[in-house]
Amino acid sequence: MSDLASFFGIDNPEGLGPAVVVCEHASNHFPPPWDKPGLSDAQLVSHIAWDPGALEVARGLARALHAPLVHAKASRLIFDLNRPPHSPAAMTERSEAHAIPFNLQLSRSERRSRTQAHYIPFHAALADLLARRLARGLTTALITVHSFTPVYFGKPREVEFGLIHDSDARLAKAIAQRDIGLLTRLNEPYSAADGVTHTLARHATPFGLPHAMLEIRNDLIADEKAQTAMVARLAPVIRSAIDEVA
Amino acid sequence: MSDLASFFGIDNPEGLGPAVVVCEHASNHFPPPWDKPGLSDAQLVSHIAWDPGALEVARGLARALHAPLVHAKASRLIFDLNRPPHSPAAMTERSEAHAIPFNLQLSRSERRSRTQAHYIPFHAALADLLARRLARGLTTALITVHSFTPVYFGKPREVEFGLIHDSDARLAKAIAQRDIGLLTRLNEPYSAADGVTHTLARHATPFGLPHAMLEIRNDLIADEKAQTAMVARLAPVIRSAIDEVA
Numbered sequence: 001m002s003d004l005a006s007f008f009g010i011d012n013p014e015g016l017g018p019a020v021v022v023c024e025h026a027s028n029h030f031p032p033p034w035d036k037p038g039l040s041d042a043q044l045v046s047h048i049a050w051d052p053g054a055l056e057v058a059r060g061l062a063r064a065l066h067a068p069l070v071h072a073k074a075s076r077l078i079f080d081l082n083r084p085p086h087s088p089a090a091m092t093e094r095s096e097a098h099a100i101p102f103n104l105q106l107s108r109s110e111r112r113s114r115t116q117a118h119y120i121p122f123h124a125a126l127a128d129l130l131a132r133r134l135a136r137g138l139t140t141a142l143i144t145v146h147s148f149t150p151v152y153f154g155k156p157r158e159v160e161f162g163l164i165h166d167s168d169a170r171l172a173k174a175i176a177q178r179d180i181g182l183l184t185r186l187n188e189p190y191s192a193a194d195g196v197t198h199t200l201a202r203h204a205t206p207f208g209l210p211h212a213m214l215e216i217r218n219d220l221i222a223d224e225k226a227q228t229a230m231v232a233r234l235a236p237v238i239r240s241a242i243d244e245v246a
Numbered sequence: 247m248s249d250l251a252s253f254f255g256i257d258n259p260e261g262l263g264p265a266v267v268v269c270e271h272a273s274n275h276f277p278p279p280w281d282k283p284g285l286s287d288a289q290l291v292s293h294i295a296w297d298p299g300a301l302e303v304a305r306g307l308a309r310a311l312h313a314p315l316v317h318a319k320a321s322r323l324i325f326d327l328n329r330p331p332h333s334p335a336a337m338t339e340r341s342e343a344h345a346i347p348f349n350l351q352l353s354r355s356e357r358r359s360r361t362q363a364h365y366i367p368f369h370a371a372l373a374d375l376l377a378r379r380l381a382r383g384l385t386t387a388l389i390t391v392h393s394f395t396p397v398y399f400g401k402p403r404e405v406e407f408g409l410i411h412d413s414d415a416r417l418a419k420a421i422a423q424r425d426i427g428l429l430t431r432l433n434e435p436y437s438a439a440d441g442v443t444h445t446l447a448r449h450a451t452p453f454g455l456p457h458a459m460l461e462i463r464n465d466l467i468a469d470e471k472a473q474t475a476m477v478a479r480l481a482p483v484i485r486s487a488i489d490e491v492a
Contacts (some may be wrong), residue, residue: 086381131366135264
């Protein structure tokens with residue numbers, strides 16, 4: 001825990017494009033002292049540990065938009081950076097049907113330790129980056145990139161691309177209204193009512209920034225070729241939607 | 247600018263009471279290199295430079311609630327910490343009828359410098375304090391303390407005590423409904439629509455924390471005796487309102 005920065009990374013921090021991209025669930029890494037999660041190999045590569053494919057798409061979008069990217073370097077099961085520290089979902093005891101052994105009955109001291117090592121520095125870095133951009137007068141939309149599992153609690157999900165917003169729907173709607181070539185839905189498979197917009201509520205809404213949380217069905221970004229194609233599909237759409245609302 | 251902490255202070259950081267108190271406009275100090283604001287002595291002690299009396303009331307409330315207090319140590323005219331960095335009001339060119347000479351036509355570099363020295367560390371410290379409390383499971387209401395001038399643009403203000411909220415009105419209403427002995431109004435003399443709830447929007451709403459911005463007419467807290475009396479009046483009311491909603 002001596003090098004806090006090792007639990008998140010910032011690509012292209014000086015990017016002057018009209019967005020900041022965030023990927024809270026980018027990693028299925030379990031760094032020490034959290035390296036014994038007690039999960040199977042299958043669980044460790046599944047959506048319960050991270051959002052498969054999301055980092056590669058986030059990287060591609062950030063490059064295409066000339067935007068900074070802030071991304072996690074540790075599993076969401078250690079701390080879900082898109083949840084506040086007092087939420088049961090921040091260090092969840094269950095994910096879908098899976099019990100998470102190393103999160104059961106956590107002590108207050110362990111909750112504080114993870115909050116200080118993961119949550120606080122990640123959000124402080126994002127807040128700092130955004131404040132510096134705003135002070136410079138740079139147009140800034142906040143885009144968070146997630147993926148979701150095609151089958152949840154045994155039920156297939158039809159939606160391919162979800163756009164979720166906090167209190168300002170403009171950018172999410174502007175993206176959804178474009179010709180994307182995916183089965184696209186607003187506020188599916190989740191919405192702000194499910195508590196999934198913490199990053200947007202902290203970093204976009206108080207600043208009046210246009211924002212959207214992208215949710216991509218993870219079977220559509222399962223390998224490098226598919227990820228590259230998804231970036232090529234989404235980047236121009238997002239770019240033009242930002243130009244429309246920002 | 248080498249000692250960033252000198253532009254804000256935290257009293258009682260380990261206070262375990264059910265609130266965190268914030269006073270963004272606590273100071274009319276102009277530290278170097280911002281020590282030549284080009285204002286008269288009368289302007290420097292007036293509401294345009296700070297919220298007179300607010301720090302003393304905030305200190306008294308924090309003591310009564312056993313709560314931490316985060317307060318500014320530099321004038322709001324250098325940076326209004328209750329505004330985002332891209333807001334014209336953050337480094338305002340005018341306050342009420344007064345031109346603020348040292349804020350006219352600021353360079354981007356000066357805007358960045360003030361943002362980095364004042365805004366970013368103040369809000370990072372508040373975010374850090376709140377996250378640690380939430381990780382510990384401490385009940386936390388966010389209370390910001392302000393004062394307003396009895397005469398604004400030549401017009402007397404009748405209201406004595408205003409309660410302003412961001413998206414969650416519970417605590418503000420619970421306070422307003424109690425027997426305070428002041429002419430009390432909800433969302434007067436300002437409201438969220440005037441852009442005055444930035445601190446609440448950043449630090450309370452994304453965490454679901456009960457919150458209220460207190461606005462006290464500054465002629466009612468003009469000296470130590472009046473400030474002490476105001477604290478004695480407000481502290482039990484706020485305490486019981488927090489107990490009701492938190």
